[in-house]
Amino acid sequence: MDDVRIRPMTADDAPRAERVTAVGFHELDTRMFRRSWPDPEIRPPERGAHWVARCRHLVGTDPGGCWVAERGDELLGIVVSFVREKMWLLASYAVVPEAQGLGLGKALLAPALEHGRGSLRGMFNASSDPKALRRYHDAGFTLHPQMFLRGTADRSRIPVVEKVREGSASDIDLMDSVDRQTRGAAHGPDHQLLLGQYPLVVSETSSAQGYAYLDRGTVLLAATDRRTAARLLWEAIASSDDVLIGHITAENAWAVDVGMEARLELHQEGYLALRHMRPPCPYLANGALM
Numbered sequence: 001m002d003d004v005r006i007r008p009m010t011a012d013d014a015p016r017a018e019r020v021t022a023v024g025f026h027e028l029d030t031r032m033f034r035r036s037w038p039d040p041e042i043r044p045p046e047r048g049a050h051w052v053a054r055c056r057h058l059v060g061t062d063p064g065g066c067w068v069a070e071r072g073d074e075l076l077g078i079v080v081s082f083v084r085e086k087m088w089l090l091a092s093y094a095v096v097p098e099a100q101g102l103g104l105g106k107a108l109l110a111p112a113l114e115h116g117r118g119s120l121r122g123m124f125n126a127s128s129d130p131k132a133l134r135r136y137h138d139a140g141f142t143l144h145p146q147m148f149l150r151g152t153a154d155r156s157r158i159p160v161v162e163k164v165r166e167g168s169a170s171d172i173d174l175m176d177s178v179d180r181q182t183r184g185a186a187h188g189p190d191h192q193l194l195l196g197q198y199p200l201v202v203s204e205t206s207s208a209q210g211y212a213y214l215d216r217g218t219v220l221l222a223a224t225d226r227r228t229a230a231r232l233l234w235e236a237i238a239s240s241d242d243v244l245i246g247h248i249t250a251e252n253a254w255a256v257d258v259g260m261e262a263r264l265e266l267h268q269e270g271y272l273a274l275r276h277m278r279p280p281c282p283y284l285a286n287g288a289l290m
């Protein structure tokens with residue numbers, strides 16, 4: 001790999017970087033998928049728009065956290081990382097299948113970790129790829145298995161959800177405060193991006209607050225107590241016929257309780273990688289923005 005150059009990512013790299021992840025994760029899914037599940041399909045380019053927008057957003061806020069591995073004009077690997085209030089986070093990390101296992105991943109992760117040098121705490125979602133897990137363990141992260149719920153809810157079991165309202169940009173301070181309590185760092189600028197991509201619901205009472213971004217269930221949920229979190233999760237389940245709720249650590253058993261009551265299927269996949277912190281709770285992380 002002598003002819004490969006590691007250089008900072010630019011916003012113009014985002015569409016090609018998206019393809020590197022589409023190909024990398026398709027190969028991973030093909031290698032690891034369960035027999036009873038439908039064959040994995042590669043993410044079509046037109047479904048990569050959210051990925052590209054998120055990548056450009058993070059290159060903008062954290063240029064020092066985003067890197068590519070390039071040979072000639074071909075991208076072989078990418079890493080997208082960022083720092084929020086002294087927490088280092090990894091949004092995306094992939095090498096094209098034919099170049100995996102040759103040390104490129106290690107060379108890419110090094111400058112991304114360096115970007116987080118001033119941040120003691122770290123958090124991200126890890127795939128089940130044994131090569132990725134070796135890299136993360138090497139970098140000092142502990143790996144916490146995660147579950148997910150999916151299926152069609154039994155609507156007769158969904159309770160009347162009260163004290164939940166539509167959210168907006170005026171809730172960013174509330175959400176940042178909830179995030180500091182649950183995961184020790186606010187999402188800050190990431191809320192503007194999330195607000196443009198997903199509907200937001202908020203629950204606010206005299207004693208507790210919480211919020212959730214919705215898409216086939218939740219794409220991010222945080223609350224100051226389990227009762228508020230459960231209320232938001234019921235709202236998410238009620239909003240979709242085909243539910244997917246991911247990133248559930250054992251600490252978030254309240255979410256498993258809700259999913260079982262709704263008669264969803266429970267499965268296990270991937271890890272929450274953490275450094276110098278405990279699994280956030282009540283909290284269901286976003287796949288990339290955490």
Ligand SMILES: CC(C)(COP(=O)(O)OP(=O)(O)OC[C@H]1O[C@@H](n2cnc3c(N)ncnc32)[C@H](O)[C@@H]1OP(=O)(O)O)[C@@H](O)C(=O)NCCC(=O)NCCS
Pocket residue numbers: 024025028092093094095096099100101102103104105106107125126127128129130131132134135
């Ligand atoms: C994860 C990924 C980015 C790592 O990049 P890479 O170039 O393959 O990584 P490297 O070659 O630098 O390191 C791989 C490590 O796994 C080891 N390894 C290689 N094959 C392995 C296998 N089958 N099982 C376990 N370990 C393996 C290598 O020896 C190396 O460890 P070492 O440096 O301690 O010797 C890449 O494999 C990938 O894109 N995977 C699919 C997508 C993915 O899972 N991304 C991570 C998202 S969280």
